[in-house]
Amino acid sequence: MTKKRLFISAFFILLTWWNTSAVYGEDGSRLWLRYDTVNASSKITGVKCTALTELQTYWQGGSVVLKLQKGMAKDGYSIKSQGRKTVIAATNDAGLLYGAYHLLRLQQTGQSCANLDISEQPAYDLRILNHWDNPNGTVERGFAGRSIFVNPVPERMKMYGRANASIGINGTVLNNVNAKPEALSTEQLQVAKNIADQLRPYGIRVYLSINFASPIKLGGLKTADPLDADVKKWWKDKVNEIYRLIPDFGGFLVKANSEGEPGPQDFGRTHADGANMLADVLRPHQGIVMWRAFVYKPQSSDRANQAYEEFMPLDGQFADNVIIQIKNGPVDFQPREPYSPLFTAMKRTDVMVEFQITQEYLGAANHLVYLAPMWREFFSFVKPNSLKAMAGVANIGDNTNWCGHHFAQANWYAFGRLAWNPSLTSEQIADEWLRQTFGNEEQLVSSVKPIMLESREAAVNYMMPLGIHHVFAGGHHYGPEPWYNPPGTRADWTPPYYHRADSIGMGFNRTMTGSANVRQYPDALCNLYNDINTCPENLLTWFHHVPWDHRMKNGRTFWDELCHKYNEGVIQARHFLAVWDAMQSYVDPQRFDDVQRKLRIQARDAVWWRDACLLYFQTFSKRPIPQDVEHPVHNLDEMMQFKIRISMYENPECGYTK
Secondary structure (H helix, E strand, O other): OOHHHHHHHHHHHHHHHHHHHHHHOOOOOOOOOOOOOOOOOOOEEEOOOHHHHHHHHHOOOOEEEEEEOOOOOOOOEEEEEEOOEEEEEEOOHHHHHHHHHHHHHHHHOOOOOOOOEEEEOOOOOEEEEEOOEOOOOOEOOOOOOOOOOOOOOHHHHHHHHHHHHHOOOOEEEOOOOOOOHHHHOHHHHHHHHHHHHHHHHHOOEEEEEEOOOHHHHOOOOOOOOOOOHHHHHHHHHHHHHHHHHOOOOOEEEEOOOOOOOOOHHHHOOOHHHHHHHHHHHHHHHOOEEEEEOOOOOOOOOOHHHHHHHHHHHHOOOOOOOEEEEEEOOOOOOOOOOOOOOHHHHOOOOOEEEEEEOOOOOOOOOOOOOOOHHHHHHHHOOOOHHHOOEEEEEOOOOOOOOOOOOHHHHHHHHHHHHHHHOOOOOHHHHHHHHHHHHHOOOHHHHHHHHHHHHHHHHHHHHHHOOOOOOOOEOOOOOOOEOOOOOOOOOOHHHOHHHHHOOOOOEEOOOOOOOOOOHHHHOOHHHHHHHHOOOOOOHHHHHHHOOEEOOOEOOOOOEHHHHHHHHHHHHHHHHHHHHHHHHOOHHHOOHHHHHHHHHHHHHHHHHHHHHHHHHHHHHHHHHOOOOOOOOOOOOOOHHHHOOOEEOHHHHHOOOOOEEO
16 A cells, blocks of 8 residues: 555544544543444334334344333333344333343444343332432532533433433432422422423433422411321322323422421421321322431431331331332441341331432542442342332433543443342443443453452442441541541531540440440341451441451451551552553543543542541551551641642542642
8 A cells, every 4th residue: 555545544544533523522421322323224113112213323233123012011121033123022112212222232232133032121110310409500419510400401301311211210300309399389390391301202200309398488388297288288289280290290209307307207297197198199190209218316326226216116107109218328328338227127118229329428520439339239138129119319410421430420320220130240230331331342341340340349448448437528528537526516427426436446336235226137137247256347347346456357456457458448549540541542532531530539539548547546546557558658637637629529620728
């Protein structure tokens, strides 16, 4: 080939790449749906629905027939090869759409689409995202920009619908659980209707969080007592108004009598009284109430005990269209917690799990922390079939890449896939997501997948190993301040309440000689957790006040093991960066640079966490940091002067100041 022809060929290759980038942009905006469009073709036939459009736009294979078929599970589907065509069958349009995305996923991940014989149905009828979006456009615990719902852009809503449908999510709560009464105003309901209309073609129903005092603040009543006749009428009228606008409205999510939010207890009533009143007015419309069990009040007892103590006496008293929504752990989305004992204790009430997709306590949108292993850990204790539904607190905002970190998209993806099938492994989901998001290059997949699978444990190591929890800085949940304890602050809003470090050891005694939290678990786990010698070491300080010289299973003292765990987390974070650096030739420049920058932040933050915590806890242990552990370069006084720049945190890039 001549130099001239070689130049021309290279030019056209570059031009093709530039045109593709200009049209699509490797900026994360397409999430895992990085399909190449094809010309519309008559080879896709059958039911006219959204699935038909998706396949006509993106399917590159042979003929596909879509058909409705009785006798299949709701939202379930089958995909079968029949001669030269592929038949997708389902009982409803949503099932056809899920089947279409399954077929496209096979295509995108390079799997064979011949000789197919697939049948799937979701584990749960309700697979729902909880958006903590506020009327002013901000997002509580949001690290990816502003709300996508305040001024819903049609193209953004379409992509949001497609992304959720591709992983089986079929519901979305549009607003913050710390709800404003205005969420039920006629003006805001019109906005909700607009969103519902745009998401309906993708099988997504909308829900709203409500403020329990809305009859007072919005309706002008003197009370919000759930047993008051006028209050019941107000809610009935409001629900009727909602269903006139949104005929397939899903129902309400309620945070009541928690963290200052109003609830039925303000009027001498129970959670069941409040939930059942709302359930009664929703029932004629087939609506549901998701009543959150995240409740705690400032008191001297163990915060981890409070949800159990409030809800167990009400077991069996809730209406059949009420589901109690319980966070996966008993405190608050910590990097590692035991499961909430309510899941195995409430036998006569429908319950659903609330996971947190947004990384409130796991490095926000700065740290690569793949959460599927955390959720799979939960399912190793709580049987999936004991749950009614799954909810996930969304990590979605108006940032170009949706989630603030390209790898944070994997958590949105993993939540949907596990809500569809909780038996999927973390590795299977990571493999799917990587191939769809970054391509099928085996070197990249085989190198980066181990990072994802290791990342949650690494974050636990450099933040809060061995059962330590809630040692975050005051004012945010990003960096470490195990010393944070200003005068007049509620005890359970300070780290010393949880770590209880002293000259003897550290940890919260939740055994039978302490808060007796272990008693809330089944007998086998109660006995396991109650004994310091049998308690899993990754939960040791959660359940025990552990002496500094307690001998661990590997022979180290507790103090030495604590130092090694923190240091191991730092080594892991640095390793993640090194592996990613070696992937430069396999990843487009923009996304490579974006992820590299975040991994540098993560590696730096890991050192900050290790040094701050070890130097502080050393003031109690009075023991040296082992020689084979990297020693801090700052002293404790200097570490205590480090403050996060909050504005940078919310952007969500992070920085430090003194």
